[in-house]
Amino acid sequence: MPLPYTLTQKILARAAGRPHVSPGEIVTCRVDLALLLDSGGPRRIWPRLKELGVGVWDPDRIVLCSDHFTPAVDAESAAILQLTREFARHFGIQRFFDMRGIGHVLLAEQGLLAPGMFAVGGDSHSSMGGAFGCFMAGFGAIEMTGVVVTGEIWIQVPETLRVNWSGRFARGVVAKDIALFLCRTLGMENGASVLEYGGETVRNMSIWERMVLTNMAAELGAETGLVEADEVTLAALRTAGRVPAADALDWRSDPDASYSAIHDFSATDLPPQIAAPDSPANSGPVGAYDTVRIDQAYIGACVGAKLSDLRMVAEVLKNRSVARGTRLLVAPASTQAMTEAAADGTLATITAAGAYILPTGCGACAALGAGVLAENEVCISSTNRNFRGRMGANSAQVYLASPYTVAASAVAGRVADPRELLT
Amino acid sequence: MKAIEGRAWVFGDNINTDAMAPGLYFKSSMDEMARHCLETVDPHFARDVRPGDVIVAGRNFGVGSAREQAAMALTHLGVAAVLAVSFGRIFYRNALNFGLPALTFPNAATVRAGDVLRVQPVAGRIENVRTAAVFAVPGIPAHLMAMVEAGGLMPWLKVRLAKDTV
Numbered sequence: 079m080p081l082p083y084t085l086t087q088k089i090l091a092r093a094a095g096r097p098h099v100s101p102g103e104i105v106t107c108r109v110d111l112a113l114l115l116d117s118g119g120p121r122r123i124w125p126r127l128k129e130l131g132v133g134v135w136d137p138d139r140i141v142l143c144s145d146h147f148t149p150a151v152d153a154e155s156a157a158i159l160q161l162t163r164e165f166a167r168h169f170g171i172q173r174f175f176d177m178r179g180i181g182h183v184l185l186a187e188q189g190l191l192a193p194g195m196f197a198v199g200g201d202s203h204s205s206m207g208g209a210f211g212c213f214m215a216g217f218g219a220i221e222m223t224g225v226v227v228t229g230e231i232w233i234q235v236p237e238t239l240r241v242n243w244s245g246r247f248a249r250g251v252v253a254k255d256i257a258l259f260l261c262r263t264l265g266m267e268n269g270a271s272v273l274e275y276g277g278e279t280v281r282n283m284s285i286w287e288r289m290v291l292t293n294m295a296a297e298l299g300a301e302t303g304l305v306e307a308d309e310v311t312l313a314a315l316r317t318a319g320r321v322p323a324a325d326a327l328d329w330r331s332d333p334d335a336s337y338s339a340i341h342d343f344s345a346t347d348l349p350p351q352i353a354a355p356d357s358p359a360n361s362g363p364v365g366a367y368d369t370v371r372i373d374q375a376y377i378g379a380c381v382g383a384k385l386s387d388l389r390m391v392a393e394v395l396k397n398r399s400v401a402r403g404t405r406l407l408v409a410p411a412s413t414q415a416m417t418e419a420a421a422d423g424t425l426a427t428i429t430a431a432g433a434y435i436l437p438t439g440c441g442a443c444a445a446l447g448a449g450v451l452a453e454n455e456v457c458i459s460s461t462n463r464n465f466r467g468r469m470g471a472n473s474a475q476v477y478l479a480s481p482y483t484v485a486a487s488a489v490a491g492r493v494a495d496p497r498e499l500l501t
Numbered sequence: 502m503k504a505i506e507g508r509a510w511v512f513g514d515n516i517n518t519d520a521m522a523p524g525l526y527f528k529s530s531m532d533e534m535a536r537h538c539l540e541t542v543d544p545h546f547a548r549d550v551r552p553g554d555v556i557v558a559g560r561n562f563g564v565g566s567a568r569e570q571a572a573m574a575l576t577h578l579g580v581a582a583v584l585a586v587s588f589g590r591i592f593y594r595n596a597l598n599f600g601l602p603a604l605t606f607p608n609a610a611t612v613r614a615g616d617v618l619r620v621q622p623v624a625g626r627i628e629n630v631r632t633a634a635v636f637a638v639p640g641i642p643a644h645l646m647a648m649v650e651a652g653g654l655m656p657w658l659k660v661r662l663a664k665d666t667v
Contacts, residue, residue, distance in 0.1 A: 104644045117527070118567060130658055147528075154528040202567040202591055218569035218595035224654055227662075232644065266515060267561045269590050299564060299589060357515065444566070445524035465519040465565065466541040 082332035084238040085306055086272045089213040089329070093196035094233075101237045101270075101338075106230050111139055111190065111214075113199035113207075114226075115181050117146035117446075118219035120165035121158050126223045134169045135229035141173045141190060142166050143181035146446050148439040179412025179438050182206040182380040186289060187414050189318025193307035193329035198225055203380050203462065204302075205295040209288035210314070211307030211329045213272075216296065236270050236301040237338035238331070242277035245346035250496040252390065253287040254382065254460070254480035256343075257294035258351035261358040264341070266299045271338060273303040274331065279345040280305060285314035286386040293381040294462055297358040306330040350495055352458075353478035356466045364483055367493040374457040375400070375488035376469075377481055378409035378436070379443040382460025385415040385424075387481040392424040394485035394499050395431035401491030407449045409436035433488075445470050458487045502650050505581040505602070505620040506630075507553040509612050514559035516542060518592055521563070522570035531570070531577050538574040552579025555620060557612045559585065563592020572596045582620050584609060584627060584638075597645055600653035606638050623650070 083091070083098060091099045093107035114120065119142060127133065134140060142162065150156035159176075166174035175184050182203055185191050193211030198204065200222040207214030217231070225231050241264075243256060256279075273295045280288060288305045295303025305311075307329050312322045353361040377383050377391055388410060400406045408428055410416040416438060419425040429435060436442075442449030443461040450470035451457055457469060457476045464476035479487070482496035489499065520541050526534040539546045556562075556575065562585035563571060572595040575583065583596060584606035596603040602622035612618065617630040625640030641649045648657040 104642075118569065122569070126655060129655065130662060132662065152528075158528070200567060202565065204567075216567045216591060218567045218572070218591055218598065220569050220598040220654055221594055224598075224658060227658060266564055267587060269561075269587065296565075299561060301590060444519075444527075446527060450525075463517075463519070463565065465517045467523050467525070468519045470525070472541050 082335045084331045084335045084337065085211070085274060085304060085329060086213060086236060086238050089194055089196055090233060090235055092194065099235045101235050103235045104232055105235060106232050107196050108230050109139065109198055109225055110195045111141060111197040112222065112225050113181050113185065113197070113204060114140060114142045114222065115146055115201055116144040116158055116162045118200040118222065120162045122219035123223045123226055124161070124165055127226070130227065132227055134226045137170045138172065139229070140171050140226070141181070141185065142171050143175045143184055144177055145180045146440045148177045149437050177438070179414065180380045180440055182293065183384055183411045186285065186314065187318060187412060189315050189320035192315065192323060193311060193326045198222070198231060202296045203293050205300070206289050206293040206380060208292040208295070208302050208304030209285055211305060211311055213302060213304065215302040234270065236272045238274050239268060239271045240274050240276065240337040240340040242340065242342045243279035243345050244277050244342065245279060245344045247279070247345050247348065248497060250482045250500045251345070251348055251350055252480050252482060253283060253290035255348055255351040256345065257290055257297070258353050258358065258361040258478060259348060261294070261297050261353065262361040264298055266297060266359050268298045268300040271300050273298060273300045275303060275305050281308065284386060285310055286384050290381055297462055350480060350483045350497065352483065352493060353464060355464055355475040355477065358463060358478055364493065364495045367477065368495070370477065370493040371456065372404055372458050372487055372492060373455040374451065375404060375406045375484050376442060376449055376457055376459040376461065377407070377484055378441045378449070379461040380411060381462045382481055383409055383411040383415070385418050387460060388415060388419045388424050388428065390481040391485040392427040394482055394489065394496055396427050398431055398489050400432035400488045404488055404491045406433040406488040407436050408433050409441040409449065410438050413438055442469050444468065458484050458493060460484045502623050505553070505555065505622070507555040507581050507618060508551070509555050509557045509614060509616045509618050510546060510550060511612055511614045512542060512556065512558040515561045515564050516558055517565040518563055518568050518571035518589070519565055522568050522574050531573060534570055535574045535577040538578060547578060550578050550580065553581050554579065555618050556580055556583045557606065557609050558583070559609060560587045561589055562587070563589035565589060567591045569595045572599050572601055576601050582622060584620070597641070597649050598654040600649060602641065602649065604638050604640070606636065608636050
């Protein structure tokens with residue numbers, strides 16, 4: 079009789095060509111899709127391919143995105159983007175997205191992920207892809223070199239930690255608040271575990287909100303995060319122009335699968351969360367921080383500047399203005415999000431309130447693009463990390479929050495509770 | 502793999518990869534990047550660390566980004582091994598892929614800054630010369646031993662490609 083298995087076990091067994099796998103086992107998995115970015119992609123991998131005298135194992139399984147150094151602001155970043163283009167041309171990589179948005183978001187917009195897939199990415203937030211019911215984890219460029227050469231990678235089969243959320247959010251409370259709450263509650267060291275998010279609250283989330291949870295599995299230190307496929311997953315694939323596979327909904331954990339732990343939380347009374355400097359785990363309810371004055375409010379990054387996030391910002395900013403002495407910078411996560419936000423009036427609402435629109439890309443989140451912070455400045459940001467020096471000067475202080483809370487804080491000029499503006 | 506003997510640099514919990522390889526220096530040379538390695542934690546580290554020194558840290562060393570420059574900055578500065586209570590998953594893999602021994606060391610708190618440690622990465626043996634204490638720790642995982650002994654993933658890939666087993 080077959081044992082019950084978690085979704086992670088099923089995907090890893092399939093990718094490793096085994097009947098089944100158990101937590102702790104070391105397996106070698108064939109890679110279905112590898113995401114390379116301009117940051118840790120061609121610029122770091124191509125010289126190594128030359129040193130080894132080999133090419134890429136399968137250009138059709140590689141997705142390449144320029145997003146970290148976009149647009150070029152100096153000779154160095156221009157050269158990095160140029161080399162990335164040459165790599166795509168040289169190896170015949172068809173799925174190359176040059177200055178179209180952040181890779182993790184593009185994978186979703188383009189419908190390139192599917193339930194049951196085994197995918198890897200050269201960036202820690204590759205876990206975001208798990209929202210599609212696949213296993214997608216992040217690795218360093220050195221290890222991605224190995225993937226590009228061999229098409230395979232070793233994995234120690236992780237335990238699965240089930241995280242259930244029930245109940246309905248208060249207005250103005252979203253997936254990002256769950257993610258920050260979990261960084262505090264579960265801590266940032268959930269190694270050797272996959273976080274499988276579920277429950278009524280998660281079922282009711284859009285694919286974009288689920289992606290916030292899986293994105294920040296990286297902050298929780300997990301192997302990756304995922305959400306079992308359902309009708310929301312299939313609808314997202316159809317919107318992207320894909321036809322879901324007939325067995326797409328079979329990629330679920332068995333009902334009596336063995337989890338290392340099951341956590342049950344209620345979203346009903348969850349207040350908006352703030353992570354204070356210098357760690358995503360240093361989080362608490364927004365009310366504890368309402369005296370913190372801010373210089374910069376930043377809407378950006380894979381986790382926090384998708385179309386759904388821009389709409390949250392516009393909801394708060396409608397008929398309101400950014401406070402004097404505070405600047406609101408908005409770097410949409412993709413050109414598609416920008417286009418749709420322009421078409422439905424979202425963008426006009428944001429700019430009318432006094433926001434400053436920045437280029438699409440990873441931007442100031444990792445201090446690579448526009449919007450970095452000066453010494454002693456205070457920033458509230460919809461991004462996912464606030465380590466010291468992460469967004470610029472070492473003495474700058476970054477508070478993490480949802481797009482709703484960042485927008486409300488931009489209006490108030492200090493950390494503010496969006497629920498008060500969304501009645 | 503040779504035994505390592507070096508001075509200990511002691512750090513706390515949750516030392517992140519942004520601190521080891523700050524984004525502001527991503528476009529700079531490794532020399533420049535390494536000069537800023539861990540400056541937000543210890544401003545003197547990059548200046549005073551000597552080849553052969555060893556890092557001893559608490560929980561979750563290398564939490565955060567996938568940036569391989571974090572492990573590369575340490576090897577560039579000559580750090581010979583990283584001993585921590587636990588590691589961030591991508592940093593751990595990156596370190597071994599660059600041939601930098603990363604060993605889990607539950608008794609990291611017994612080490613003082615400047616203690617001389619003798620480390621045998623393969624056997625999983627750590628000796629504190631000051632206290633004469635000897636610790637048995639998990640060595641390099643068996644499935645990665647050949648790669649680490651070859652010097653990391655690149656030398657290992659060369660071996661595999663030469664045997665045409667890729």
